[in-house]
Amino acid sequence: MDRSTLRRIQLGEELRAWRVENNRTQTDMTTGLKGWNPARLSRVEHGKLPVSAADLARLLDHCGISGADRAELENLVGDGPSKNWWQDHEFADTISAAFAEFLGLEAAATDLWEYFPSAFPGLLQTEGYAREVIAAGLDGLSEDQNEAAAEVRVLRQRRLTDEPRINLELYFGEVTLLVGGDREVLAGQIRHAIEVAQYPNVALRLVPLSAGRHAILSSGLSLMRFPGEPIEGFVFIEAVGGMLPRRSGRDVRRAERAFARLKRYSLSPEDTIAALEHKLEELT
Structure with a gap:
């Protein structure tokens, strides 16, 4: 790691x-x-x-x-440049400094909570679904950059199965299943989400629209934990142009409260899988 x-x-x-x-x-x-x-x-x-x-x-x-x-x-510094998994890939020069920081932290984290209001979380996305989501963003990426960004999302998913595995608690809004797009891409994405949701280190939860405004956060949110390290945790908040890092104890505690609220109003992992299976039947 x-x-x-x-x-x-x-x-x-x-x-x-x-x-x-x-x-x-x-x-x-x-x-x-x-x-x-x-x-x-x-x-x-x-x-x-x-x-x-x-x-x-x-x-x-x-x-x-x-x-x-x-x-x-x-004790916190070593000789030579840092080595990160993405640096050997051809798309390395498309990764911003801020995103590189996110990837490095994600590679070191043992626990990750993530919420996406209108899409499946990145660690669940298929390459085809990732391309659709990225193309719909505001970054104005070229076709090559879009392909590279989608490939990065897929490669990140090695943390789901490589040892030591990361523990994930992932939330997504119900609007994710209502957004128009390629039906086959969405069906493939749902099949993949159902499969990953059954991993022992993954808890996937749908936040239903019926839960009301108090259960819906205004932006995407990620909280990483590093047990045994001095840093309490690390928070990223979704914003135009990328994810904004927040590392103070206050920000970590606010994020913890937000995820506690999401958990209270979201479906259980079992009911989430059932909802995904029902949507898959509609699509196919």
Whole structure:
């Protein structure tokens, strides 16, 4: 399991925590240090830029960080560039930095809760269904980019069966089954969802329209967990142009409450499969 993205985020948060605790500014931390400046440190603190062990050591020396604080920081970084599963594929250059962060975290997570209001969650999507959903988005992707993005969604699904398996609790709105499109594509998608929903590590739940507004979130939502790690969890909120990351404890707790509400008003996994089977009969 590749935890490079998670470690990078942890390192940034720990660096920032040390700086704030010691009343240091980013300028204080980097003035006179070759290769470092406030902008670079800011990107490192926000988990957007990897840092080598040698570069980190120079920063720690410059700031006089030693003892247990230093050991904790150095344990979060390794030599050389991070290695992620998608980097060897031909579509790697189509992946944005924000989505790369999402993929890295997903690869490290042990538990994932996800809600899509009007589509099946990405980890359930067939390639044909993914192409339809992506083409309907606002990103204006070319045909090649659309194909690449659909392939990424399919490859991500190895987490469903590869060890260690990720535990999934996936929610989708009933409108997902009402949206027009290619009937054969939707039928194939439903068959696949029924199959995956029976995996021991997957709980799939439909949020019915009859549950009312209080059971429907205004946007897609993902919550990842990393047991044994300092980070409580990581939240992504669906927005125009991608998923917005949220990593504060408050955001994690808000997401937990949202999923508790969804679970309260959604169908059980067994009833969800029955609803999908009924819709499949309509389509075929």
